Amino acid sequence: MFNIAVAGTGYVGLVAGVCFAEVGHQVTCVDIDEDKINMLKKGVSPIYEAGLEDLMKKNYKAGRIDYTTDSTSAYKQADVIFIGVGTPEQADGSANLSYISTVARQIAESVEKKCLVVVKSTVPVGTNDKVQQFIEDFLINNVQVEVASNPEFLAQGSAVHDTLNAERIIIGTESKWAEKMLIDIYTPFNLPIISVSRRSAEMIKYASNDFLALKISYMNDIANLCELVGADIEDVAKGMSFDSRIGNKFLNAGIGYGGSCFPKDTKALDYIARQQGYELKTVKAAIEVNTEQKTKLFNKASKRLITFSGLKVAILGLTFKPGTDDLRESPSLEIIPLLLEQGANIYAYDPVGMKNFSEKFQEGKLGNGSISYVHDIENALDQANVCFILTEWNQIKDILPEKYKGLMRTPLIYDGRNIYNVKDMENAGVEYYSIGRKPSKRVGVQKVEFQTT
Numbered sequence: 001m002f003n004i005a006v007a008g009t010g011y012v013g014l015v016a017g018v019c020f021a022e023v024g025h026q027v028t029c030v031d032i033d034e035d036k037i038n039m040l041k042k043g044v045s046p047i048y049e050a051g052l053e054d055l056m057k058k059n060y061k062a063g064r065i066d067y068t069t070d071s072t073s074a075y076k077q078a079d080v081i082f083i084g085v086g087t088p089e090q091a092d093g094s095a096n097l098s099y100i101s102t103v104a105r106q107i108a109e110s111v112e113k114k115c116l117v118v119v120k121s122t123v124p125v126g127t128n129d130k131v132q133q134f135i136e137d138f139l140i141n142n143v144q145v146e147v148a149s150n151p152e153f154l155a156q157g158s159a160v161h162d163t164l165n166a167e168r169i170i171i172g173t174e175s176k177w178a179e180k181m182l183i184d185i186y187t188p189f190n191l192p193i194i195s196v197s198r199r200s201a202e203m204i205k206y207a208s209n210d211f212l213a214l215k216i217s218y219m220n221d222i223a224n225l226c227e228l229v230g231a232d233i234e235d236v237a238k239g240m241s242f243d244s245r246i247g248n249k250f251l252n253a254g255i256g257y258g259g260s261c262f263p264k265d266t267k268a269l270d271y272i273a274r275q276q277g278y279e280l281k282t283v284k285a286a287i288e289v290n291t292e293q294k295t296k297l298f299n300k301a302s303k304r305l306i307t308f309s310g311l312k313v314a315i316l317g318l319t320f321k322p323g324t325d326d327l328r329e330s331p332s333l334e335i336i337p338l339l340l341e342q343g344a345n346i347y348a349y350d351p352v353g354m355k356n357f358s359e360k361f362q363e364g365k366l367g368n369g370s371i372s373y374v375h376d377i378e379n380a381l382d383q384a385n386v387c388f389i390l391t392e393w394n395q396i397k398d399i400l401p402e403k404y405k406g407l408m409r410t411p412l413i414y415d416g417r418n419i420y421n422v423k424d425m426e427n428a429g430v431e432y433y434s435i436g437r438k439p440s441k442r443v444g445v446q447k448v449e450f451q452t453t
């Protein structure tokens with residue numbers, strides 16, 4: 001078993017650290033954020049991920065994991081240091097590598113014995129080579145440090161499960177020593193390991209993420225065409241899914257991808273290609289489709305209503321997907337400002353995302369409208385004029401169509417996640433619009449009334 005340090009306690013670093021401890025390694029997680037470290041020491045996870053806190057508490061109690069802001073003490077005697085800090089998007093689409101370089105510098109100035117530095121963050125091809133050189137340039141002690149790539153493929157919302165049951169572990173190394181070390185670290189997980197060069201490993205991460213983004217944008221593009229030609233995207237996806245060359249995952253149409261990875265990784269690969277004088281046309285198209293898709297639902301509703309001014313608008317779901325409290329690049333961040341600008345009175349519900357959202361959009365009067373956060377869905381729907389479904393949380397999927405009809409002033413629904421059957425909504429008397437499917441027949445009130453209270 002190894003003495004492992006992990007730089008960064010975000011989705012990637014914390015989950016990796018906890019899972020390394022779970023299989024028996026000795027782990028120290030490092031972060032520059034003192035509040036996070038204090039929370040972690042108390043057994044509280046700063047992020048919402050199923051099963052994470054239980055594993056944190058179990059391994060902390062067993063003495064296999066600790067948390068610190070003191071990078072020097074964590075790195076100096078480590079056998080392996082994993083880097084899991086952020087690589088956010090910059091204005092030109094390129095990845096910001098300043099957090100990586102800070103950690104590389106801290107490592108170079110701390111290590112006192114031979115160690116392996118493993119870059120888990122998603123980084124442009126060639127970054128591992130630069131990190132290797134950078135560490136050598138700044139090394140204080142006369143020790144050997146080798147850099148390896150080990151990109152992460154977990155999905156937020158199922159991060160712990162994905163790490164313990166990963167479909168593959170990609171390791172990118174330049175020596176037999178580094179390769180063996182990474183294989184030994186991952187052997188207790190009993191997962192398929194694919195060993196390649198550092199550059200190929202870096203590329204596998206971008207190529208995989210961008211392929212998934214492309215698949216989503218492709219289905220959204222087809223969904224938009226389905227609406228125009230009278231086909232149904234769900235039937236189309238089902239028909240496609242039986243072809244094993246296509247597969248049955250990532251075929252759902254919706255209001256576009258969000259999160260911290262697909263948006264930035266598509267732009268980063270497009271940037272990398274441009275730097276090489278190459279135009280990555282497919283990825284560019286995926287980005288374009290996604291940008292338009294995020295406001296599709298708002299535009300659809302705008303065609304139906306005169307204005308949102310003075311209307312009570314229920315928003316169901318704020319996070320970019322269920323199972324996480326992460327709001328990064330969430331469609332809600334695009335749609336809600338548009339509604340507020342028009343003077344909507346928003347009643348927003350999300351089982352875990354409201355705290356983070358209210359830090360960006362404070363409760364009360366905002367723009368020309370207002371925003372309130374409600375802890376039960378009924379309060380959001382009660383007397384609402386229109387409802388937008390933005391995240392497919394189970395709590396939202398469980399609402400029966402009759403409830404919309406019973407509670408809302410006008411049962412008018414715009415569903416960005418296609419969670420209902422159109423016929424069921426029609427039978428319940430709900431006017432229902434979704435993505436890539438025919439709307440329900442207009443029923444009930446044709447004219448939207450303004451709230452009087």
Ligand code: NAD
Nearest residue numbers: 008009010011012030031032084085086087121122152156
């Ligand atoms: P995050 O923003 O959630 O966490 C990054 C953490 O690093 C923060 O807690 C920050 O305080 C800390 N940090 C910054 N500088 C530091 C330093 N010098 N020393 C120690 N800690 C420091 O990021 P994330 O979502 O975990 O993503 C990390 C990387 O992994 C990114 O490159 C991302 O693209 C990639 N990735 C993310 C996911 C995902 O689902 N979030 C999946 C696969 C890969």
